[in-house]
């Protein structure tokens with residue numbers, strides 16, 4: 223099955239019992255047993271729900287793993303994966319990992335003894351240098367937020383295997399439409415499905431897909447024990463969103479290319495971070511491991527004042543956190559998503575005060591470009 227077909231026909235399409243072509247919303251908590259322990263595969267909806275299962279089967283197929291799991295948010299998904307580890311275990315993470323992931327690792331999971339080191343995972347020597355005797359996992363995001371740094375999936379998988387580490391990949395920015403980390407050797411893929419998978423800014427959800435039966439069993443045990451599951455309504459919304467993932471990702475891609483072209487030729491724009499640019503440090507690598515470069519771009523307009531003025535002037539770009547939906551969004555990482563990082567550390571990472579981040583939507587590119595032009599020139 224090719225990619226767009228899989229989005230429609232992957233998982234469990236429709237309802238066998240009635241022929242309904244859309245999976246029904248099984249708004250139910252418990253299931254009748256014919257005798258003690260004799261049932262049709264469902265006992266209680268924390269453990270398993272047919273609508274959630276249809277979604278879990280679908281994302282499993284998309285990410286080419288063994289089993290999928292749906293959670294109440296991306297952070298619940300991240301936390302469930304971290305619950306595979308125990309006190310005294312050590313994890314290595316991408317240094318510009320999503321802020322919420324940084325927070326749960328350094329302010330919550332540290333309390334139960336899970337140790338972490340943050341390194342630039344685009345440099346495998348740094349990763350190697352951080353491996354200890356108790357290291358259990360390498361956790362990467364590629365591309366990252368907001369600098370769109372790209373980490374080598376195959377090389378990371380090889381290093382992880384050599385040192386007996388699990389390779390965990392947050393695939394939120396690329397989606398399985400462009401990038402399937404398990405096919406490059408990853409053990410676990412996770413998503414904030416709130417972003418591109420849902421795609422319409424109307425649901426908060428998380429996804430985990432694992433490779434191998436042993437991990438599938440362990441993660442199901444964690445999901446059922448800790449209980450951060452996705453409800454049936456939101457599972458249904460995600461299934462619906464995923465049907466158009468291919469159309470949306472192609473549209474995001476085409477619009478982003480046009481916008482990056484425009485930005486590259488505008489005198490008010492300095493450095494542009496986008497893996498599709500030949501000048502991006504990992505452009506060649508990005509081409510080999512992903513089918514598209516995605517719809518996220520960040521660019522420097524020189525100062526905090528200029529950046530704030532651009533944000534004030536735009537009319538089609540909504541000033542908001544989040545990303546990956548049909549509408550274009552704009553934000554200032556230094557003051558919004560990355561405000562909790564100390565100023566000198568932000569400078570070190572390259573998250574300057576004049577850095578503007580956009581999530582390119584699927585509106586007409588001409589309107590988006592005209593909007594950015596008037597905002598940059600106001």
Ligand SMILES: *Cc1c(COP(=O)(O)O)cnc(C)c1O
Pocket residue numbers: 295296297298320322323363367392394395413414415416417426427428
């Ligand atoms: C948003 C996001 C998360 C967290 O997901 P929520 O659905 O907001 O809990 C994790 N990773 C990345 C890359 C994200 O963008």
